[in-house]
Amino acid sequence: MDAHAAQLLGAGLAIGLGAVGAGIGIGNVSGKAVEGISRQPELKNDLQQVMILGIVFCETVAIYALVVSLILLFVAK
């Protein structure tokens, strides 16, 4: 396996494995938010706002993985 192939493989693995954790996190957050909304529909607006924030902070982890894979693809020689 030459260096370029390893680079491509690493880029794919970085974002792929990084997205797993973020996906689990986003699923947890929105699932719990749906539970909360179905229990207390009058709090829908507040819960939605907190849910969006939670999703954003989970997504941040995937973005770090994406940064690594973009560096591997475009910057690393």
Next chain:
Amino acid sequence: MILGLAGNLMGGIVPFFPEIKAPPIKAEPVLQVGPVVFTNSMLGALLAFVILLLLIRLMTRRLDERPGKLQAAVEMLVGGLYNFAKGSGGSTGAALFPLFAGLLVWLLVNNWLALIPGFGQILVNGPDGSFPLFRAANADFNNTLALALMVFVLIHTFGVRNHGIAYFAEFVNIPALLKGQPIDFVVGFFHTIGEFAKIISLSFRLFANIYGGEILIAVILGLAGPIAVIFYGLEVVIVATIQAFIFGLLALIYISLVSEPTEHAGAHAEPAVHATAATEPATNS
């Protein structure tokens, strides 16, 4: 082909449709004025700027005490955003509304403009192949990095303004060191790293979502043709909207976090928080 030939002769704008390919990660330079190089993403941002100015002119041209349909709709939108900023920004939410709404509208116009068909299809002949004349401004990392740096500077300006020089004790915790608590001093380093991580996450979140949307559209177009793009296009539009919203919201929240009163002041302010929480359901019902 005739158009391509003419374009080659003039070196000018060539409106024709080549095979679809994903945009490169770097924006292409279009023209140079002195030391300033204009890239195609800058041209896209300029176009969005002009459109935004026209929109503002259109909406504020005939203001009336008794609003017409357009004015009523815009007022309702602005009022809703204002209430949202006030609700999520805490005590400084109302003061930060212009920043929040400004970021939101600017990013929204930029993101939506790039999704209009034909925006990226105007091609220019360059030294190595043709490239689009306009590019989504947020699909260029320089643009989102500039916005994130602006938010970063604003966060710490507000922090220093509200807490004075003691604000830096959160990052270089000399008082804790003098009191003999080295753990707190080390924690300060992690706070510092966390602050710089805000730049990375803010700028890359926006850039990656917009650039990823462009790549997604190009790949789906190449794989399945224009009909399939309708389904993915919807998702890309939703993502572009949400990301514009989130960028503004995060700027608002980061700044309102450093604008909160300090801990000992917060203990006194706590009954007020409970009071507002208690009155809120009453206003809703």
